[in-house]
Amino acid sequence: MDNTLLFAVISLSAIGVISAIILYFVAQKFRVIEDPRIDIVAELLPGANCGGCGLAGCRAFAEEVVRTEDLSKLNCPVSSSEAMKQIAAAMGLEAAEKDPLIAVVRCNGSRANAPQKVIYDSAGSCAFAHSLSSGESGCPNGCLGYGDCVVSCKFDAIYIDAVTGLPVVSDEHCVACGACVTACPRSIIELRSKGKKDRRIYVSCVNTEKGGPAKKNCSVACIGCGKCVKECPYEAITLVNNLAYIDYNKCRLCRKCEPVCPTGAILETNFPPRKEKPAEPASVADTAEA
Amino acid sequence: MSILTVSGSPHVHGHQNVKSIMYGVVVAMIPAIFVSVYFFGLDAARVIFISVAACLFFEWIIQKYLLKGPLTINDGSALVTGVLLAFNVPSNLPAWMIVAGALVSIGIAKMSFGGLGKNPFNPALIGRVFLLISFPVQMTSWPVPKALFAPGVTDAITGPTTLGILKEGISAGKTVQELMGSAGFPGYMNDLVGAQGGSLGEISAIALLLGAAYMFFRRIITWHIPAAYIGSAFVFSGILWLVNPAIYIDPVMHMLAGGMILGVFYMATDMVSSPMSPRGQLVFGVGAGLLTILIRVWGAYPEGVSFAILIMNAFTPLINKAFKPRRFGEALPVKKG
Amino acid sequence: MKTFKLGGVHPEENKLSAGAAIEILPLPEKVFIPVSQSLGAPSKLIVEKGAVVKTGQLIAKGEAFISANVHSSVSGKVSRIEEVTDTSGYRRTAVVIDVEGDEWDEQIDCSKEVKAEITHSREEIVRKISEMGVVGLGGATFPSHVKLMVPEGKKAENLLINGVECEPYLTSDHRLMLERSREMLIGIQILMKGLDVKKAYIGIEKNKPDAIDHLEKLVAEYPGIEVVPLKVKYPQGGEKQLIKAITGREVPSGKLPIEVGCVVNNVGTALAVYEAVQKNKPLVERVVTVTGKSLEKPSNLLVRIGTPVSKLIEFAGGLPADTGKVINGGPMMGKALTSLEVPVVKGTSGLLIMPEKESRRMPVVNCIRCARCISVCPMGLEPVLLAQLSENQMFETAEKERILDCIECGSCHFTCPAGRPLLDYLRLGKNKVGIIIRNRGKK
Structure with missing residues (x-):
């Protein structure tokens, strides 16, 4: 009895010791010498591997930071500026102050605004629908609503609204990694400045068709009339290819352009209601006329 | 004119769908169901009914409350699993064991992988093997078949299967010839018709072949797996038999006895768990055939079909990767012009 | 009897108009001639608004190696040059000509006589x-x-x-x-x-x-x-x-x-x-089959390029009430149209009118790995695998699995018992892989 016990203990210990020795030498032989700072930086990153920085993932970002020792060209759009400062501190560098961005869906072609003209009956993929035809509303630039952006989002920050059929970005969850921007075959989604108190003004249309055909498909399309361009006191609005675009770096959120738009293509978010003119050039009214 | 539909080509579709395939398999099993009821009486009908009902129930409840997907019980796949599971158990199995088998088949082998089309193993076989390993006594005490309405013998009498007799006899030192000549041995004709002890569905080779012919006719199965399976099993067992006919069973008996026909045509050909390319299917069939004979001859169990198929199921992903279909323009290097 | 070996399917033939002799479609009032009608680079427009053209006159010149000339298919006046919806559902540049008479270019031999002798080098x-x-x-x-x-x-x-x-x-x-x-x-x-x-x-x-x-x-x-x-x-x-x-x-x-x-x-x-x-006659007309189960008079029509498809359907007995889909081409590879004002182009071989009950796809269920798509693929590909790779954006692997060999015949989708949109994803994958390869060339 005693012998058995003793034998078991001794043999097990011997196996343990031998394994440890082997493992030690193997570890020595195959050791990869790595800058310890890579681990430190990687720790500070979100670890979602979203690719928003343009590199293969968070580890790759950390390696790049350590290799170049330069943060001016690298930015993790997902991390808060606080986290970026910490990374900079760990590297002994200065972090550039970055304006927080958010994904903005520039299409308001809901079923009510852009009525259905044909039935699409194929694979539920925007990319395929885009290559097949102009979509159910007929607008060649509008949102198709099959959710390629939703699939691409690693942060659950975007979903398709059941009523409008359009994607909605959650202010809270969106980290502006840009995955949806690349996923959208029609380049509808744009990363724009998040704005103070989440206040933003943007042209919610990317249709480059002339006014007539654009309006035929969608009541809230930008028809390229240029009224907003004239109205803007800061020259923030440009008109290219029958489409107005508000430069968020120049825009000061004065809200002058929004009421002049004849189709209601300019949208404001999170502003307090207007006092003097409560009657919005609402899309509902336009649909009724059309 | 109503609103136009836009879709990618093609705009027409063939006539087969999942439902028609599944119900086709069920139709193919009807002759074997009749034979089993003929030889095992109402007990057989009871087993089939319980198995099918339990499979459908588990499929429904898991789909509804766990997977929360659309209703799938009417696609026929659970029905096929139910009948196949019943075919793989003896007719005197207690009801609760059948239900347990159905739970393993549907719940573990199929739905836990995501339902129809996702399961790596044939669900009915997993159910059978689970029962065989958990309840070996009940799973191997086979009621002696008797023609329906035939007087005399009661259901209570049990006896071994053809393969069981042979396996036990050989290990006891008797020769195959002695055993096949002994009283109570079913013989070729009875194996063909179905008058032998065994699981519900495996007893009658003729009824199963009839159903298989129907499946070929409906193009539900292709020739690749059955041909490779039977071919390799036949050749392998034939070589053994030629080496020593005293201790190895002849290939024809191997084909007729046990679950060979049932396994080859109804379970090895299960689309979900078998390889996709014709070449891969041939490899799959050959492998399953060799394993079956290997297990039957040298294994602990007299029967090897279910294990062989399950083992080959495990290889299916690898076979799919290794044996691609012949690409157009690949094999013929053209050097002209 | 000869045939190809690998794969293939047998769709119902439905050659409803096989017995209908070719009829000449009367000239429409207006034609819409898209500038780009062939594979390759778009052709360059050489007429302006207001120009008077004769039948067979060159209106757009193919300048690249792979591109083709486009001729006016009618005589009349160019009333507009604008974007019209083409077969893809997108709006592309087209020449709109108001038809006036039918005066052919002098160079063209309009006689019916068959000229057998080949004198050209x-x-x-x-x-x-x-x-x-x-x-x-x-x-x-x-x-x-x-x-x-x-x-x-x-x-x-x-x-x-x-x-x-x-x-x-x-x-x-x-x-x-x-x-x-x-x-x-x-x-x-x-x-x-x-x-x-x-x-x-x-x-x-x-x-x-x-x-x-x-x-x-x-x-x-x-x-x-x-x-x-x-x-x-x-x-x-x-x-x-x-x-x-x-x-x-x-x-x-x-x-x-x-x-x-x-x-x-x-x-x-x-x-x-x-x-x-x-x-000396340019390609200004072609034979188009107008057919469909519920169509009154399935026919074969000799049609000028640029004629709106609605005119063809009108001639064949009008659009049936139960129409659910109109296809440019055949049912296996044709393109569903979004509008009936789309013009006939050089590639329009037929117009197929599908009744409502046949125009929707069957519901999609799980793949049961039956491998029917593999056995019918005439190129020996694995459509099920390629579609999955494409759906999961694994385009590099798809390229290795020879996704570009796909000829888009649609046999895989036709035969799929689960009704999976295999070809849709294959097309998408081919598209993306093509882009990847082109970008690789640039680097």
């Missing part, structure tokens, strides 16, 4: 085909003159003429072979001369016995041309499948038919070549 033949804007009329609209320019180091041995018409419903090639056979055969001789080949085969599926008989009688007068009856199997009209069926050769992956010494042309193209070379 090889170079002249190629130049004429290019000038007259002839493109492949089978549907792919590849500029025909490019096919005649055999690359250095390659030699064409056989000319294959595609009279297979394996698409269900369509009958335009069938009618052409019956009604314009002599002109077509002369066209084939011209193509043979242009390619400097001694042998031409006309592949016809045996569901057109009248065409086979008729041509077999005629070819005796045309040395070097042989009629090859083929077993009925879709997609035999695919270039690679047809070569395999007739010559037994397989075009290697990613290569053109010339690699195995073959050039394939459609019967309609042969006729267009005849008209271009012998009659």
Whole structure:
């Protein structure tokens, strides 16, 4: 009895010791010498591997930071500026102050605004629908609503609204990694400045068709009339290819352009209601006329 | 004119769908169901009914409350699993064991992988093997078949299967010839018709072949797996038999006895768990055939079909990767012009 | 009976208009001629708004190597140059011409007389085909003159003429072979001369016995041309499948038919070549099958390019009340239209009107790995795998699995018992892989 016990203990210990020795030498032989700072930086990153920085993932970002020792060209759009400062501190560098961005869906072609003209009956993929035809509303630039952006989002920050059929970005969850921007075959989604108190003004249309055909498909399309361009006191609005675009770096959120738009293509978010003119050039009214 | 539909080509579709395939398999099993009821009486009908009902129930409840997907019980796949599971158990199995088998088949082998089309193993076989390993006594005490309405013998009498007799006899030192000549041995004709002890569905080779012919006719199965399976099993067992006919069973008996026909045509050909390319299917069939004979001859169990198929199921992903279909323009290097 | 070996399906043939002789569609009031109608680079517009054009006058010039000239199909005045919805559902530039009379360009020989003697040299033949804007009329609209320019180091041995018409419903090639056979055969001789080949085969599926008989009688007068009856199997009209069926050769992956010494042309193209070379007539009209189960009068119509499809449907008895889908082309590879004001283009071989109850796809269920898609793929691919790779954006692997070999015949989707949109994802994948390869070239 005693012998058995003793034998078991001794043999097990011997196996343990031998394994440890082997493992030690193997570890020595195959050791990869790595800058310890890579681990430190990687720790500070979100670890979602979203690719928003343009590199293969968070580890790759950390390696790049350590290799170049330069943060001016690298930015993790997902991390808060606080986290970026910490990374900079760990590297002994200065972090550039970055304006927080958010994904903005520039299409308001809901079923009510852009009525259905044909039935699409194929694979539920925007990319395929885009290559097949102009979509159910007929607008060649509008949102198709099959959710390629939703699939691409690693942060659950975007979903398709059941009523409008359009994607909605959650202010809270969106980290502006840009995955949806690349996923959208029609380049509808744009990363724009998040704005103070989440206040933003943007042209919610990317249709480059002339006014007539654009309006035929969608009541809230930008028809390229240029009224907003004239109205803007800061020259923030440009008109290219029958489409107005508000430069968020120049825009000061004065809200002058929004009421002049004849189709209601300019949208404001999170502003307090207007006092003097409560009657919005609402899309509902336009649909009724059309 | 109503609103136009836009879709990618093609705009027409063939006539087969999942439902028609599944119900086709069920139709193919009807002759074997009749034979089993003929030889095992109402007990057989009871087993089939319980198995099918339990499979459908588990499929429904898991789909509804766990997977929360659309209703799938009417696609026929659970029905096929139910009948196949019943075919793989003896007719005197207690009801609760059948239900347990159905739970393993549907719940573990199929739905836990995501339902129809996702399961790596044939669900009915997993159910059978689970029962065989958990309840070996009940799973191997086979009621002696008797023609329906035939007087005399009661259901209570049990006896071994053809393969069981042979396996036990050989290990006891008797020769195959002695055993096949002994009283109570079913013989070729009875194996063909179905008058032998065994699981519900495996007893009658003729009824199963009839159903298989129907499946070929409906193009539900292709020739690749059955041909490779039977071919390799036949050749392998034939070589053994030629080496020593005293201790190895002849290939024809191997084909007729046990679950060979049932396994080859109804379970090895299960689309979900078998390889996709014709070449891969041939490899799959050959492998399953060799394993079956290997297990039957040298294994602990007299029967090897279910294990062989399950083992080959495990290889299916690898076979799919290794044996691609012949690409157009690949094999013929053209050097002209 | 010859056929290709790998894969293939048998869709219901439904050749409703096979017995309907070709009728000439009356001129519409307006035509919409898209500037870009063929594969390759878009053509350059050379007319302006207000210009008066004659039938057959050049209105857009193909300047790149792979591009084709576009001619006015009517005489009249260019009223607008604007964007009109084309077969893709997108709006593309087109020339709108108000029809006034029907005055043909002086160069064009409008007589009915068949001109059998081929007087032009090889170079002249190629130049004429290019000038007259002839493109492949089978549907792919590849500029025909490019096919005649055999690359250095390659030699064409056989000319294959595609009279297979394996698409269900369509009958335009069938009618052409019956009604314009002599002109077509002369066209084939011209193509043979242009390619400097001694042998031409006309592949016809045996569901057109009248065409086979008729041509077999005629070819005796045309040395070097042989009629090859083929077993009925879709997609035999695919270039690679047809070569395999007739010559037994397989075009290697990613290569053109010339690699195995073959050039394939459609019967309609042969006729267009005849008209271009012998009659100086540009490609301004083509035969279009207008068909459908609920259509009153399925017909084959000779139509000017640019005619809105609504005119064709009107002529064939009007749009049935139960229409759910209108397809440009056949049911296997055709494109569903979003509007009926789309103009007929050079590649429009048919218009198929599908009743409502047949226009929706069956519900999609889980793949049961039945491998039917693999067994029917004429290219020996694994559509199920490729579709999955494409759906999961694994385009590099898809490229290795030869996604670019897919000929988009639709057999996989046709046969899939689970109704999965295999071809949709394959197309998407092909598209993306193409972009990846092009970008790789740039780096």
